[in-house]
Amino acid sequence: MSDLLGLTAATQAELIASGEVSGAEVFEFWRGRAAEDDLGAYLWVEEETPADPGRLPPVAVKDLFCVEGVPSSAGSRILEGYLPVYTATSVRNLQEAGAAVLGKTNQDEFAMGSSNENSGFGPVQNPWDRGRVPGGSSGGSAAAVAAGTAPWAIGTDTGGSIRQPASLCGIVGLKPTYGAVSRYGMIAFASSLDQCGPLTRDVTDAALMLRALEGRDPCDSTSLGLPEAVTLPSAERLDGLRFGAWGLAEEGLDPGVAEVCRRTLDRIEELGGGVQEIELPSAGHGISAYYVVAPAEASANLARYDGVRYGYRSPHYDDLLGMYENTRAEGFGEEVKRRIMIGTYALSSGYYEAYYGTAQKVRSKIAQDFAAAFEQVDFVVTPTSPTVAFELGERTADPLAMYLSDYFTVPMPLAGIPAVSIPCGLSEGLPVGFQIAGPAFSESRILDAAYALERTIGFEGVPVP
Amino acid sequence: MTEAVRQYEPVIGIEIHVQLATRTKMFCGCELSFGEEPNTRTCPVCLAHPGVLPVTNAEAVHFGLMIGLALGCEIAPSSIFHRKNYFYPDSPKAYQISQYDIPLCTGGRLGDVRIHRVHLEEDAAKLVHAGSSGRIHGAESSVVDFNRCGTPLVEIVTEPDLRSAAEAAEFGRLLQATLRRMGVSDVNMEEGSLRVDANVSIRPAGQASFGTKTELKNMNSFRFLERGIEAEVARQEQLLAEGGTIQQETLHFDPEAGSLTSLRSKEEAHDYRYFPEPDLVPMAPTEEMLVRARAALPELPAARAERLERELELPADTAKLLSFRSELGDFYETALAADSDHPRRLANWTINELTAAVGDGDPADTKLEPPVLARLVAMVADKQVSASAAREVLAVLIAKGGDPAQVIEAQGLGRAGEEELGDIVDRAIADNPDAVEKIRAGKQQAIGALVGAVMRETKGRADGGEVQQMIRAKLGE
Numbered sequence: 001m002s003d004l005l006g007l008t009a010a011t012q013a014e015l016i017a018s019g020e021v022s023g024a025e026v027f028e029f030w031r032g033r034a035a036e037d038d039l040g041a042y043l044w045v046e047e048e049t050p051a052d053p054g055r056l057p058p059v060a061v062k063d064l065f066c067v068e069g070v071p072s073s074a075g076s077r078i079l080e081g082y083l084p085v086y087t088a089t090s091v092r093n094l095q096e097a098g099a100a101v102l103g104k105t106n107q108d109e110f111a112m113g114s115s116n117e118n119s120g121f122g123p124v125q126n127p128w129d130r131g132r133v134p135g136g137s138s139g140g141s142a143a144a145v146a147a148g149t150a151p152w153a154i155g156t157d158t159g160g161s162i163r164q165p166a167s168l169c170g171i172v173g174l175k176p177t178y179g180a181v182s183r184y185g186m187i188a189f190a191s192s193l194d195q196c197g198p199l200t201r202d203v204t205d206a207a208l209m210l211r212a213l214e215g216r217d218p219c220d221s222t223s224l225g226l227p228e229a230v231t232l233p234s235a236e237r238l239d240g241l242r243f244g245a246w247g248l249a250e251e252g253l254d255p256g257v258a259e260v261c262r263r264t265l266d267r268i269e270e271l272g273g274g275v276q277e278i279e280l281p282s283a284g285h286g287i288s289a290y291y292v293v294a295p296a297e298a299s300a301n302l303a304r305y306d307g308v309r310y311g312y313r314s315p316h317y318d319d320l321l322g323m324y325e326n327t328r329a330e331g332f333g334e335e336v337k338r339r340i341m342i343g344t345y346a347l348s349s350g351y352y353e354a355y356y357g358t359a360q361k362v363r364s365k366i367a368q369d370f371a372a373a374f375e376q377v378d379f380v381v382t383p384t385s386p387t388v389a390f391e392l393g394e395r396t397a398d399p400l401a402m403y404l405s406d407y408f409t410v411p412m413p414l415a416g417i418p419a420v421s422i423p424c425g426l427s428e429g430l431p432v433g434f435q436i437a438g439p440a441f442s443e444s445r446i447l448d449a450a451y452a453l454e455r456t457i458g459f460e461g462v463p464v465p
Numbered sequence: 466m467t468e469a470v471r472q473y474e475p476v477i478g479i480e481i482h483v484q485l486a487t488r489t490k491m492f493c494g495c496e497l498s499f500g501e502e503p504n505t506r507t508c509p510v511c512l513a514h515p516g517v518l519p520v521t522n523a524e525a526v527h528f529g530l531m532i533g534l535a536l537g538c539e540i541a542p543s544s545i546f547h548r549k550n551y552f553y554p555d556s557p558k559a560y561q562i563s564q565y566d567i568p569l570c571t572g573g574r575l576g577d578v579r580i581h582r583v584h585l586e587e588d589a590a591k592l593v594h595a596g597s598s599g600r601i602h603g604a605e606s607s608v609v610d611f612n613r614c615g616t617p618l619v620e621i622v623t624e625p626d627l628r629s630a631a632e633a634a635e636f637g638r639l640l641q642a643t644l645r646r647m648g649v650s651d652v653n654m655e656e657g658s659l660r661v662d663a664n665v666s667i668r669p670a671g672q673a674s675f676g677t678k679t680e681l682k683n684m685n686s687f688r689f690l691e692r693g694i695e696a697e698v699a700r701q702e703q704l705l706a707e708g709g710t711i712q713q714e715t716l717h718f719d720p721e722a723g724s725l726t727s728l729r730s731k732e733e734a735h736d737y738r739y740f741p742e743p744d745l746v747p748m749a750p751t752e753e754m755l756v757r758a759r760a761a762l763p764e765l766p767a768a769r770a771e772r773l774e775r776e777l778e779l780p781a782d783t784a785k786l787l788s789f790r791s792e793l794g795d796f797y798e799t800a801l802a803a804d805s806d807h808p809r810r811l812a813n814w815t816i817n818e819l820t821a822a823v824g825d826g827d828p829a830d831t832k833l834e835p836p837v838l839a840r841l842v843a844m845v846a847d848k849q850v851s852a853s854a855a856r857e858v859l860a861v862l863i864a865k866g867g868d869p870a871q872v873i874e875a876q877g878l879g880r881a882g883e884e885e886l887g888d889i890v891d892r893a894i895a896d897n898p899d900a901v902e903k904i905r906a907g908k909q910q911a912i913g914a915l916v917g918a919v920m921r922e923t924k925g926r927a928d929g930g931e932v933q934q935m936i937r938a939k940l941g942e
């Protein structure tokens with residue numbers, strides 16, 4: 001049975017389909033693996049095998065997805081012990097496709113962070129080097145898949161929260177087009193950016209999971225689904241495809257990461273693809289725009305955690321205002337409070353145009369940059385993260401350095417377009433992620449290209465000690 | 466009030482919040498509440514649980530479009546919702562989803578008053594404060610009932626076109642009648658399905674620019690609105706006459722004490738940090754939606770009053786009453802369809818005798834059928850029954866139904882015949898020698914005593930004028 005550990009989710013699904021192994025056996029195996037997690041990747045693990053575990057291996061679910069009756073706290077003390085009365089559409093879609101919930105994974109509080117160190121329930125260790133971060137905010141999901149305590153997982157990406165931890169943990173992470181997957185039941189961080197997506201062993205698994213996740217949801221007015229059914233990737237060559245490389249000359253890009261990414265560009269050419277450098281003139285302002293838009297939306301989205309109806313309520317108060325203030329002061333972590341304050345300020349009367357208004361303009365310029373780029377090329381490719389996994393505690397005192405971790409991943413959600421990160425090699429013994437972005441709804445094409453590259457790169461997972 | 470005070474002209478604008486009579490709430494599937502047990506009409510969405518998203522109620526948009534079209538507004542090709550942020554326990558999300566700079570409808574007019582805008586939003590929850598203060602400050606505890614939370618609201622804002630408290634109340638009644646006629650709201654001010662705020666300022670007569678305005682909040686009847694505005698205008702006039710300045714503030718009118726108290730001044734005004742609601746897509750009404758909204762509009766009170774006045778030559782006040790209370794108008798027009806010979810007399814019977822009997826109720830809820838009223842009125846016109854006897858017949862018809870002729874027959878209310886009446890008059894003359902004496906002496910008013918005696922005797926089955934004529938004839942006058 002321990003054979004399952006080395007298999008992709010798609011292969012396990014085939015074994016279940018052929019009757020070689022039962023869904024219950026697969027669930028049991030992974031439940032045992034998840035229970036043995038010692039990286040801090042899980043906040044909750046299912047204890048019982050469901051009556052009908054389904055045709056797909058079970059899935060690890062980022063804590064911010066509401067699952068009925070299962071603790072769902074978005075990594076925040078303010079929601080500690082909160083039991084949702086409903087299940088997120090994305091999770092239900094997975095359940096209906098045959099993937100049961102295996103457990104809830106650790107994350108940065110309310111998805112605000114790039115290292116998982118902002119979790120209200122402790123950090124997560126990177127299975128490649130336990131002294132290092134797994135990335136964030138979907139750090140628990142990424143670490144669990146990389147460490148083989150989950151066959152696959154879902155996370156959310158707002159400015160890079162799927163792709164960056166996937167990169168730092170050496171797995172595949174896909175952020176779909178905004179609107180491809182329902183946001184209903186995802187505890188909101190920044191509503192105009194948040195998107196659910198897969199964190200998987202390989203590209204085929206990502207496609208298989210996206211197929212189950214996507215779809216228009218009447219409960220989410222901004223959801224559209226994908227216009228065409230997701231096809232499983234099969235490309236062996238990249239003939240005729242044009243790749244626009246962006247960011248390889250950026251200051252702050254680690255030379256080792258740049259080197260591995262350049263080698264990946266060579267492989268694209270070996271497979272018949274064309275590589276050219278492209279400009280995205282406004283994308284460099286992505287971080288600035290992002291850190292206005294996302295906190296602004298978050299300041300409103302997180303205002304409901306007031307101690308009145310559910311979640312934490314401070315025992316220290318004399319009146320309503322005192323209850324609000326102490327509940328929020330005690331319930332939220334430092335980074336969340338920082339962003340609520342930034343967002344509140346950015347929306348204040350007299351500052352709205354200068355901050356929120358300007359950020360929205362930058363956002364449309366970035367979207368225009370991508371639209372112009374896709375006139376010349378089929379895909380935009382970049383390093384996923386400027387560095388490999390950094391050490392725990394290395395950037396916690398320096399929010400700006402932390403924010404720059406998302407330099408290459410922030411422009412895509414600002415433009416609403418899909419992007420995948422695949423592992424493309426090692427630098428200093430740690431995984432490097434390579435990002436492939438395409439126009440809205442081009443998921444199948446992105447995954448096809450990623451699949452061809454994945455085959456030639458032949459990346460091995462976490463080295464067994 | 467002194468002459469010096471009279472030189473100011475009031476400038477008044479009205480903001481009306483109307484709860485829409487949709488089946489479900491504005492952004493979730495909960496059914497609207499009508500006095501159910503607290504917190505029984507709730508779901509994760511209207512309780513603002515983590516992860517939920519709003520979905521706009523299509524029926525509320527339809528009603529919003531109907532109102533916009535009825536008021537002659539321009540419908541925005543694409544309008545958006547904003548978040549209006551504030552912390553209070555009646556707002557579970559800590560923001561209200563409302564419309565801000567691009568509302569559903571702009572411009573328009575009702576009567577002589579221009580409409581500034583019409584927009585959609587959601588209602589807040591209801592707070593109940595235990596303890597003597599009745600407010601959240603000083604309350605021993607406060608509880609929240611979320612049944613009302615998320616009820617669809619339409620806010621209608623007028624231009625500052627009103628020039629007196631009476632005009633404001635009159636406009637409010639027309640708007641109320643219009644919305645009631647459209648069936649988009651219960652428009653019940655006491656129950657809060659229609660809430661009125663007034664912006665009040667005064668300016669020296671002839672001055673074009675506006676004075677500083679104050680806002681009168683939440684008056685729960687048009688009578689209180691009128692009295693509140695009067696009180697506020699008087700307060701402002703006195704303040705200016707004494708050389709003071711008007712503060713921009715929100716005021717509460719206490720109808721019992723007739724006093725105004727300040728709720729909050731501008732310095733404490735909230736910064737609502739409005740920004741576009743990212744969870745919703747723009748509302749872009751299709752041609753089909755507009756056609757459907759237009760088709761759903763009934764004849765509105767202002768148009769009906771105009772038609773009744775023009776086609777049936779009813780007096781303006783009568784036509785207005787029949788139009789503002791559309792249940793009366795409907796009853797009247799149904800009766801008129803059965804017998805169209807006496808439109809004015811039928812109208813008078815409807816607005817006087819019928820309303821005296823049913824009060825604010827709907828005559829259609831009684832046993833009286835509209836054609837029966839028309840028949841009764843025709844019998845009065847044809848002098849088959851006296852007016853006062855017909856009133857008694859009407860009371861029976863309202864309570865028990867039936868046919869007027871049968872009721873008259875059964876109760877002996879038919880008009881007294883000439884022979885019978887002659888006998889009664891003879892008796893009255895014989896019984897009242899004093900009055901006869903006086904009449905003969907030229908005191909004409911003394912005839913009233915004789916007429917009264919005859920009317921008492923006939924129990925109202927005779928016509929007063931006819932009785933008088935007969936008395937004069939018999940006395941040889």
Ligand SMILES: [Zn+2]
Binds near residue numbers: 493494511
């Ligand atoms: Zn609800």
